[in-house]
Amino acid sequence: MVPTANFGTKDEPGFELEQSADLIVVRTHSGPGIPHRSGSVRTPLSAELDDARLVARYPEAGVEVYRLPADSPSVAERKRVLDAAPEVRFAGHVLVDPGTGEPVLYTENIFVKFVDDADPRECRAVLDEAGLRIREQVGYAANAFFAAAPEGTGQRVFDIANALLARADVLYCHPELIRHSSRKAIFPQQWHLQTAVIGGKSVDAHANVAAAHAVTRGAGVTIAVVDDGVDIDHPEFAGAGKVVAPRDVTTGTDDPRPKDSFGTGPDAGDNHGTACAGVACANGTVGASGVAPEAKLMPIRLASGLGSQAEAKAFQWAADNGADVISCSWGPADGAWFQPNDPVHGRVVALPASTRLAMEHALTTGRDGRGCVILFAAGNGNESVDNDGYASFPKVIAVAACNDTGKRSVYSDFGKAVWCAFPSSDFGHRPFGHPEPLTTGIWTVDRHGRDGYNSGRVADGDATGDFTNSFGGTSSACPGAAGVVALMLSVRPNLTSDRVKDLLRESCDKIDPQGGAYGADGRSDKYGFGRLDALAAVRVAQNAGQVAPVV
Known part of the structure; x- marks a missing residue:
């Protein structure tokens, strides 16, 4: 029944x-x-x-x-x-809930509100006759009680409540039903989403995401995060339908979880993907919000080498399984950003035909022919992104990093392919005359417990190890920008991938006007068209007609 x-x-x-x-x-x-x-x-x-x-x-x-x-x-x-x-x-x-699939927990407690003029003694007698134990006579309404059925009653608690509600002297009666509370909040440490006070200092270098959330939180959009393993059991990715079409293209399974046994430390294990996914679309119900908290997450674990067939399959999987946005915070190895003479800075890495064709498959057949929007991290080598065949592929969006003072992050790659920037971490570096940042970096989701970037130290995030306070690089900037794209598609789902890229140029703040060296076309090699403004992006998407994109 x-x-x-x-x-x-x-x-x-x-x-x-x-x-x-x-x-x-x-x-x-x-x-x-x-x-x-x-x-x-x-x-x-x-x-x-x-x-x-x-x-x-x-x-x-x-x-x-x-x-x-x-x-x-x-x-x-x-x-x-x-x-x-x-x-x-x-x-x-x-x-x-039949409509949403959302879990609705019931306890064996019942709320009962008798009519105001009922005799309180008769109310108690009715509850006793129904086999209920009064736990509390509540003070916020007359003749209202919170009562408990015997342990083991189970779903019969619904029948008891409905039988009481049928009485002439009962006004309201229902079991205690609990749904997962969803604050979808931006938390105080998340300076990249709104103005914040960190360590007693005001930080105002955000991407205006909080304002955009008054319009949309990304519902109806799926973000594929192609990266190493994602801790899909983390509470920030919980909820019916949050995780869709998970895949490990390296092992050929549907389990995208981290698969290392050495996950502690900044460079160890499958830690990266969880943090990236958190920046893009964490729920914001426990301790960290993504840019698009109501977007769905398609985690695709890619642990194979650059240019592998698994790499191509990742894009095919995303396109064929309903991804709207594809976020890629990886690419060729970077040179050392702090060593200007590192020979790696001049190395050119071409995009393999297999990967390019798979990307074009996503760009042309994805989203029922409107095309998946693909974003790549520009790179962390303080070098030309134009040498990177992945991020500089003309049909993708290359995202650079800017810091908590609205300037270029010291490591961020630069070049003609940079399309926009998004707030991320930074380092002070005296030889370059680059000042220390105001924050440790981006607060986001971390693998639960001792695995991950935070092994359970408050100084590194929180005591349980569920969050980290120092994620960064263009690795963080890319999923942040992917979240902005998700907000755009949430309000205007019929935009083509080309149109999205074009509209982003209208959605940027020209930060660092002196150092940015913006050209006559409004573009800077350091910031592209500037730092993304999420609210502006949502507004231009709302107002966009399907006109031919600017080439």
Whole structure:
């Protein structure tokens, strides 16, 4: 029987929930949730959920919701195993909103509001007769109670509530239903999204993302992040339908998670992809918002070498599985930005035909022929991006990095191919006369626990290791710009990829006007057409007609 609930009076329409076939809810006795993935020692309980994906977490109640893979044992079979674990208080089916697939948890608590002139003693007697224990007579309404059904009542709590609501002396009655709260917030440390105070200093060098969120948060758009592994179990990527078409093109599987066992430190392990994905589209429900928090994430793990067939397959997968935007924070190796004489600065790396054709496939067939929008990080070598056949491919968007004072980041590549800039990290460098930055870099999602850039130090982000405060490079600038494109497509989905690129030139602030050396065409080798302004980009997209792009 379909559970029904009614948040209004008996004369108002209620709503139905349906039982999910692949979601399971687990509640532990200990409270904080299931100790898994973050620790080095697995428990039998955590091993039982190794193949499942965490989609929602309610730590205050010790409740977590997991999505089981299609080829796994059923929810009923998994429930029998989990119920036998001594640390599990309850495991069972999950109800979802039929329209969105969003998990809706029910407790065995019921809210009841009797009519105002009912005798309070009779109200209590009615609840007692229904087998309910009064937990609290609430103070915000007359004759209103929060009551508990016996443990083990399960979904029968809906029947109890509806039976009470049918009484003439009951005005409102419904089970306690809990959905995942979604603040979709920009957090105080995220100076690249809005004006912030970091370390007591005001930082105003952002991409105007907070203002754009008043118009759109990127709903309806899918961003493919082609990179190393992505921690898709992170709470900032939770929610029904957030992660779509995950793929590991290197191993040929649908598991894009990091696959290293040495994930601590700035250059170790599959850490990069999680941070990039966070900059682009983290939910903003726990500790970090992406530029487009309501966009879907298509994580594509690429751990193969430059020019590999797997590299080409990444673009094909993205285009054939519904990606709107493709973010690529990788390319040929950079020279040392602090060594002007590094011979690598002059090396030219061509774009392989296999990769170019796969990119053109995405640019022409993606989005039902409108073309996927492809963005590349310009590079971190303080050298010419024009030597990089990937980022300088004319049909993609090369993104440079600018810092927390609105100037070029010291490492950022430059050249004719640079199309725009987005806020990122920086370094002070005395030999170049380059001052120290105001911040450590970009605050974003990190792999959970000890793996990742932050092993669990507040100085590096947070004590749990879920976030990092120092991500950066054009690696961060690229997914930031990809998020801006997602905001544009959210309000104007019929834009072609060429039109998007053209409209971005109208969406930039001409930062550093003296040092930028902007030409008559409004373009700078350091910043392209300037630092992206997300609100301006959304507005030009809203106002854009389908006219021929400027070539």
